Amino acid sequence: MDDLQLLREMRSDVGSAPPATLARGREKLMTRISQASASEDTRPKATVTPIRFRRRVLFASAAAALIAGAIVVADVVRPGAPGATAEAAEVLHNAAAASLHASDAVVGPGQYLKVETKELTGSGAQTTDGRQVNWQETTGGQVYIPANRDGEWVWNREPRVPxxxxxxxxxxxxxxMAARDSYRPAGQPSSVGIVRAPGGAFYGNEPAAIIGTPLRDAGNLPKDPRALLDLIYERTKGAGKTPDSEAFVTIADGLRTGAVPADVRAALYKAAALIPGVTLTDRQATIDGRTGTAIGIASPDGASRTDIIIDPATGTVIGEQSVLLKDYPGSPAGTVQGWTSVRTSIVDSAP
Structure with missing residues (x-):
């Protein structure tokens, strides 16, 4: 996995520059990466420049974090508008109540909480003659979290399949692109295979409940929804397209880990109900064979929408999706651009 991809995963919801500018920037970045690694690796490289479009994931590399720190964005403040629509707020408060009622599954000694994700995402490559080729692909993975969360976590990362x-x-x-990934110089992480790390600190970064709070400290987050949302606004200030969309995505990221305690999940749902622009988008949203209720927020330009999909019976997130709100060539409004499903279970062993 290269740093550009990891950066995309961390902040793929940052506003986009014109396509020509992005293409030039990508070409320069990949040229520098190739030059930097040429002395270490003389094996053949693929003759394409990879471009992948993904949402943030639970873990990212320290190198990507350094790149992200170099991005300068405009300072913004949280608006004081009303929160979610009445329908969305009702669904979110019901999900909070269901989370507390269902409580958390108990992971016994020697057992693991298995968090399995599947994903449909967009990808693409710029060929040597300058053409852009795009496609959709699937991937997935499983994170095994031990009963003692300070112990060794295991992450199995599956290959991408168009x-x-x-x-x-x-x-x-x-x-x-897959072949080039298999020929990485020593010390550079691959995007496929088994990764192990104490406390889940894959690639040197701890898993987070929200930005600035690792999962191990999730129980210390405010349970008051307004206090929690204010904390999220503070920690995401200047990031994303708008304060509200970034707060919503931050909440979705935390819920998607599958490992946030029930009381924190409930607080996150109630905090989401306070975000302006959050609406009920679909009462029968299906993702990876499961159906739930979709709650979402539109992008500032009205071109797309980010949804989280909740199982109303248990209050757990079963996935998320990105939906087009405007027609594009070959993709009419309503098209699901990508999705991620989340399943959790208790297992007795890890790879």
Whole structure:
């Protein structure tokens, strides 16, 4: 996994520059990366520049964090508008109540909390003749969290597979990108395979409940929804497209870990109900074979929407999705651009 991809995963919801500018920037960055590693690795490289579009994930590299720190964004303040719509607020408060009622599954000694994710995402490559080829692909993984969370966590990262409907050229480019990943210089992380780390600090970074609070300290977060939301606004100030969309995405990221305690989940749901622009988008949203209620927030330009999908019976997040709100060539409004599903279970062993 290269630093550009990891940066995309951490902050893929940052506003976009014009495509031509992005293409030039990507080309320069990949050229520098290739030059830097040329002395360490003389094996053949794929002749494409990879471009992947993904949301933030639970873990990211320290190198990507340094790149992200170099981004300068405009200072913003939290608006004082009313919160979510009445329908959305009702669903979120019901989910909070269901979370507390269901409580957390108990992970016994020697057991693991298995958090399994599957994902449909966009990817692409810039060929040597300057053409851009895009496609959709699936990937997934499993994180095994031990009963003693200070113990060794295990992360199994699965390969990316282009959809069968992808063009032959797209499939060939995806295969080149996968081959290049397998020839990384020593010390550079791969995007596929087993990774192990004490306390879940994969690539040197602890998993977080929200930005600035690791999962191990999630119980110390405010349980008062307004106090929790104010803390999230403070820690995400200047990030994302708007304060409200960034707060919503931060809450979704925490819920997607599958490892936040029930009382914190309840507080996160109630905090989301206070965010202006959050609406009920679909009472029968289906993702990876499961159906739940979708709550979302639109992008400032009205082009897309980010949803979290909640199982109303248990109050758990079963996934999230990105939906187009405007027509684009080949993709009419209502098209699901990508999704991530989340399943949790208790297992007796890890890879």
């Amino acid at each position: 959809l069968e409907s992808s063009s032959d050229e797209a499939k060939a480019l995806a295969a080149q």
